[in-house]
Amino acid sequence: xxxxxxxxxxxSPIVKTVARWxxxxxxxxxxxxxxxxxxxxxxxxxxxxxxxxAFILVVLSHGRREVLQIxxxxxxxxxxxxxxxxxxxxxxxxxxxxxxxxxxxxxxxxFQLWSGGIIPLCxxxxxxxxxxxxxxxxxxxxxxxxxxxxxx
Amino acid sequence: xxxxxxFPLFLLVWMGLTWSLHWQDLLAGVLVxxxxxxxxxxxxxxxxxxxxxxxxxxxxxxxxxxxxxxxVRANLDVAYRVLxxxxxxxxGFIRVETTLPSRAARVILASSITxxxxxxxxxxxxxxxxxxxxxxxxxxxxxxxxxxxxxxERILKEIFR
Amino acid sequence: MSSEAWAETLILIGVLxxxxxxxxxxxxxxxYNRLQAGTxxxxxxxxxILAGAAVWAGGALAMKAVICMAFVLLTSPVGAHAxxxxxxxxxVAAWEGTVVDDYRGHVExxxxxxxxxxxxxxxxxxxxxx
Amino acid sequence: xxxxxxxxxxxxxxxxxxxLIAIETRDLLSxxxxxxxxxxxxxxxxxxxxxxxxxxxQMVVEFxxxxxxxxxxxxxxxHTHETPKDTxxxxxxxxxxxxxxAACGFTFAALRPFGAPLFAGPEPTMxxxxxxxxxxxxxxxxxxxxILLDFRGYDTLGEATVIxxxxxxxxxxxxxxxxxxxxxxx
Numbered sequence: 001x002x003x004x005x006x007x008x009x010x011x012s013p014i015v016k017t018v019a020r021w022x023x024x025x026x027x028x029x030x031x032x033x034x035x036x037x038x039x040x041x042x043x044x045x046x047x048x049x050x051x052x053x054a055f056i057l058v059v060l061s062h063g064r065r066e067v068l069q070i071x072x073x074x075x076x077x078x079x080x081x082x083x084x085x086x087x088x089x090x091x092x093x094x095x096x097x098x099x100x101x102x103x104x105x106x107x108x109x110x111f112q113l114w115s116g117g118i119i120p121l122c123x124x125x126x127x128x129x130x131x132x133x134x135x136x137x138x139x140x141x142x143x144x145x146x147x148x149x150x151x152x
Numbered sequence: 153x154x155x156x157x158x159f160p161l162f163l164l165v166w167m168g169l170t171w172s173l174h175w176q177d178l179l180a181g182v183l184v185x186x187x188x189x190x191x192x193x194x195x196x197x198x199x200x201x202x203x204x205x206x207x208x209x210x211x212x213x214x215x216x217x218x219x220x221x222x223x224v225r226a227n228l229d230v231a232y233r234v235l236x237x238x239x240x241x242x243x244g245f246i247r248v249e250t251t252l253p254s255r256a257a258r259v260i261l262a263s264s265i266t267x268x269x270x271x272x273x274x275x276x277x278x279x280x281x282x283x284x285x286x287x288x289x290x291x292x293x294x295x296x297x298x299x300x301x302x303x304x305e306r307i308l309k310e311i312f313r
Numbered sequence: 314m315s316s317e318a319w320a321e322t323l324i325l326i327g328v329l330x331x332x333x334x335x336x337x338x339x340x341x342x343x344x345y346n347r348l349q350a351g352t353x354x355x356x357x358x359x360x361x362i363l364a365g366a367a368v369w370a371g372g373a374l375a376m377k378a379v380i381c382m383a384f385v386l387l388t389s390p391v392g393a394h395a396x397x398x399x400x401x402x403x404x405v406a407a408w409e410g411t412v413v414d415d416y417r418g419h420v421e422x423x424x425x426x427x428x429x430x431x432x433x434x435x436x437x438x439x440x441x442x443x
Numbered sequence: 444x445x446x447x448x449x450x451x452x453x454x455x456x457x458x459x460x461x462x463l464i465a466i467e468t469r470d471l472l473s474x475x476x477x478x479x480x481x482x483x484x485x486x487x488x489x490x491x492x493x494x495x496x497x498x499x500x501q502m503v504v505e506f507x508x509x510x511x512x513x514x515x516x517x518x519x520x521x522h523t524h525e526t527p528k529d530t531x532x533x534x535x536x537x538x539x540x541x542x543x544x545a546a547c548g549f550t551f552a553a554l555r556p557f558g559a560p561l562f563a564g565p566e567p568t569m570x571x572x573x574x575x576x577x578x579x580x581x582x583x584x585x586x587x588x589x590i591l592l593d594f595r596g597y598d599t600l601g602e603a604t605v606i607x608x609x610x611x612x613x614x615x616x617x618x619x620x621x622x623x624x625x626x627x628x629x
Contacts, residue, residue, distance in 0.1 A: 038583035107582030116583035171373030266390035
């Protein structure tokens with residue numbers, strides 16, 4: 001941040017400042033979409049897109065270095081794989097209670113956050129997975145090629 | 153510790169989004185805010201304590217209706233220019249100097265200017281704002297400053313003092 | 314007036330502002346003037362529509378609408394500003410009726426500056442992603 | 444029922460033959476055309492199984508893929524081959540379209556009439572089952588989520604796998620330096 005003075009360096013200070021303010025709130029909103037997927041419209045896929053949008057906004061406004069302070073270069077792949085495994089694990093755990101994808105947790109009261117058994121957990125796994133995926137694709141398209149041009 | 157400065161703000165937005173005081177929702181909100189702080193807390197650069205001073209809150213409450221009035225006026229102004237058969241516009245790019253100290257204040261000023269009569273902030277370089285004005289009046293930078301920036305700057309200076 | 318009538322009035326005002334914005338988009342001569350019409354009218358129109366929805370629904374949905382309004386008010390001018398700035402820097406000409414142009418000097422200084430600044434002026438996104 | 448089964452098996456054999464030709468042939472363009480033929484067979488099979496939405500999607504995706512692939516093949520190889528006789532091409536196109544439209548007519552006749560209520564009616568429907576059992580069986584208020592993650596969770600697992608595999612593919616193709624290249628750079 002300090003290296004690029006206010007006059008030079010990429011997008012204007014207005015965009016940078018507002019992106020700084022918004023990124024956290026976009027993440028909060030995305031997580032609320034993911035976690036309340038079984039109560040309100042939304043869910044893992046939609047919320048994951050919002051999550052990735054927050055990081056894409058940071059890359060677009062501040063460049064790759066800022067994001068690398070938050071997420072390492074391999075983070076998208078790691079989170080992607082871990083979330084996919086978590087989802088599969090939830091599905092397989094159903095066997096312990098009797099069947100594939102069996103909803104083995106207590107159902108809870110309708111309209112409360114803890115209801116629907118494994119559904120919120122599945123939503124969380126899918127949300128992290130989709131977010132990591134989309135950010136990974138963005139990083140692959142926008143960042144990798146640039147790295148290659150630099151090294152060449 | 154600095155990265156948790158925005159924690160109460162995140163929690164507030166979460167409570168607004170869920171609109172519930174059930175312990176499950178609050179617990180989830182605390183966890184989510186913690187995760188978000190850990191992820192982007194260093195980056196977000198918002199802190200709550202300076203916002204809580206009564207002077208700031210007072211001037212913000214003054215600023216909002218003032219801004220709303222100008223915003224509506226901007227719309228009627230644009231509506232007049234658009235609907236008039238000759239489209240009476242006299243556009244130009246002008247430069248004004250702002251005396252606001254902090255970057256955040258300058259950004260708020262630029263956004264306010266963009267949403268108010270006939271002006272659109274094109275660039276912000278250090279303390280000079282480049283503005284596209286749909287109907288340039290006056291000749292000198294002082295004229296421009298008085299017409300475009302001064303009313304907002306006065307209140308923003310109080311907020312961000 | 315009942316709250317539903319209030320809500321309908323607010324939404325109607327919002328739609329009218331949106332309509333004015335789109336008319337401006339068609340009638341005004343160049344990118345920068347069109348952005349003016351697009352930003353102001355559409356932002357205020359959206360805010361009015363959201364306010365109407367808040368009055369109509371109340372409760373949790375009203376709170377969501379208020380948060381939406383804050384976000385729209387913060388982000389939409391930034392979008393317009395970024396569009397105008399990059400349009401100017403990539404050489405989109407202003408209308409010939411433009412009376413003053415203080416910005417040209419700044420951009421030309423950037424273009425004739427040493428290499429990194431020049432890169433920055435011509436290819437914004439590329440340097441930034443580095 | 445048997446007619447549908449016979450048609451399905453015929454289509455399966457046709458698709459298998461097309462795929463075998465696509466693998467074995469030396470000519471890239473012929474291989475692409477065979478892949479397109481297999482996709483067309485799949486669309487027809489979808490229609491026979493009363494899934495017109497899937498069939499239409501399959502057709503659209505197939506068209507785009509085949510067009511893009513043919514474009515790639517033609518530019519890569521600078522392909523010069525004798526153009527087939529016009530009458531043959533026309534006959535083939537008419538035959539394919541006729542088959543597709545016939546299958547469409549067959550399927551649309553079997554569907555419910557347009558505007559018929561899906562949730563009402565004397566016989567138990569799939570949608571009715573979801574609505575009746577969604578909340579008590581899963582505890583989720585949002586029916587879409589309860590279907591997506593409970594009744595048809597296996598389906599969602601498949602979708603997640605598709606995304607996962609495509610991301611791995613994107614990373615493999617787009618990563619900046621390959622393993623060997625990386626070693627030689629050092």
